[in-house]
Amino acid sequence: MTHRSDWPAGYFIGERGPQADAALVDAFRKLPVPNIGDCMGRSTGAMGLTAYHNDANLVLCGPALTVKVRPGDNLMIHKAIEMAQPGDVIVVEGAGDLTQALIGGLMRTSAQTRKIAGFVIDGAIRDLNEWAEGGIAVWARGNTLRGPSKEGPGEVNSRVSCAGLVVSPGDLIVGDADGVIAIPYDQLTTLLPRVEAHALREAKIRASNQSGTSDPERFNAILRAKGCPV
Template identity: 60%
Template sequence: MNKEQAQWPAGYRINARVEGPPTDIIEAFRNMPVAAIGDAMSRHAGSIGLRQYHQHLDTVLCGTAVTVRVRPGDNLMIHKALMMVKAGDVLVVDGGGDLTQALVGGLMRTTCAPRGLAGLVIDGAVRDVCEWAEDGMPIFAKGHTSRGPGKDGPGEINVPISCAGMAVMPGDLIVGDADGVIAVPGAEAADILARTRAHLEKEARIRESNRTGTADPERFDAILRAKGLPI
């Protein structure tokens, strides 16, 4: 901790934005299904309990994580983070899963769009859902309510957070589609991209064998025999 950080009031922290993976890696992930990425990450990664509030199911959210941790029902530090983001970033907010007060609404959407934000992931509530349904700003959240937020703090920006069951670090790659949202560790993005591509190739072979009726029965029979079934 440096001298400046030591002077922050308790509960407040604003760290610099962390660079994410290279642009070509980010763009490649835009074509990777979240479910396949999750399979390549051992099937234990990804969001739990989020729903999309943008209208079109085929909209993909993809970009570098700027993380925010807030007190439930308070969005002061979300406003500050929106002043720090770069085009293509994804704002990922740990709001503790609270649904009693919205953390973002339609007025904030008018800030997100001109800054080129790639989208938002909110472990909390939103409001003005008809405005978020418009094209151009993907958003995933835990729920919605008409009740608005306070702006008192405290909060932290660009710190490790937990969001809807995911551990998210600043600079992670965030991908979201109709199946949910996943955080890909920035340092591992290239390797996970290669594993995701390999997994999709494997799935393509299985689909073809299912279609032609040539699937190998040993794929599951071997597992059942190993469990003691007389197959």
Template identity: 60%
Template structure:
């Protein structure tokens, strides 16, 4: 359809070619906290929780974004249809908890398609199904009340989830601590900071385990604030 042909509130854009497979692979296993520290500790979602019962799981995958009318999942169904295996579907549901946007039947479809997971700024249902750990999902909350399927909605447009902007093709990294989105344009500049954070974490853990931490790490801060130590 042409730009003029879309009815008001409806839009389906092509899948964005964002995060490359090589970068997706590089970010696998990197905790969200390391990325957060490397990005100034001010980036990422707030108020979303994991519902897949896998505290050990870290997911890094390119985003297919969806904006829906609160309580309506028509465009979420369409996004699942056009997404590629390994895609992370990120849904801006306005934080609404009155109706669930996704449930166990849709989980079955997602598993068959090999999707990486879901981030839902809205409600889900069928928690027992999600707790099987077969399909990662982060959401604002849950309810037994099901969705409408009327629209409107948009696919592959900039969205906001949990206070974080996600663009189509961004790399989404999610674990039990939270969800972050990284623009592919930032990969090269960000990666050295993540490597330094990895080294810092290893040194801190070794020092804490051996009972030889550096007292100046905090004493210098206290002295700078005028506190005698």
């Protein structure tokens, strides 16, 4: 096995991360991202990203293939696309830089051919009209017409920090109209039943709200506990 010390400074291509069972991925695909976030402490989730795929109903759910790049350079993203398996989500640490786009329409075409599920980019994209055609998800920090360099350095399949998310290869990325979240691989099996139960509780509350039978004690008890007489 190749070790990081064998690579030139600033360059590294690691092994794929662990791959979640397909049934587990499908189960998370059916759950709203806010419910997942609620069960992860309400303090995790990508910040400052915009969906550019023009499809509010599109759900992104797949294992992370991670990339770390120098701001404005996409050499290692090209390598990640070449390495990707169907259903992968390419997650890019790009330092939030908006001076040069990291991916565009031509890379979108390559990604579609390889059946990549989508991209989460802490940086800029371009060719917005093509991304708006849908068919592949993309969240990014912003956009610019200015293209990237292809010199490196960069890394593939190392731990990255992307828009407030810490993501390791193989972590499950889930994205919907509300945003994007990363679930550590080793938490998937324990988290799933908690999120499913949370979704059921919310469905019951929603039904009582709609019928006008919601219980005021739900919040009155909290107020009394804080010393507020109600």
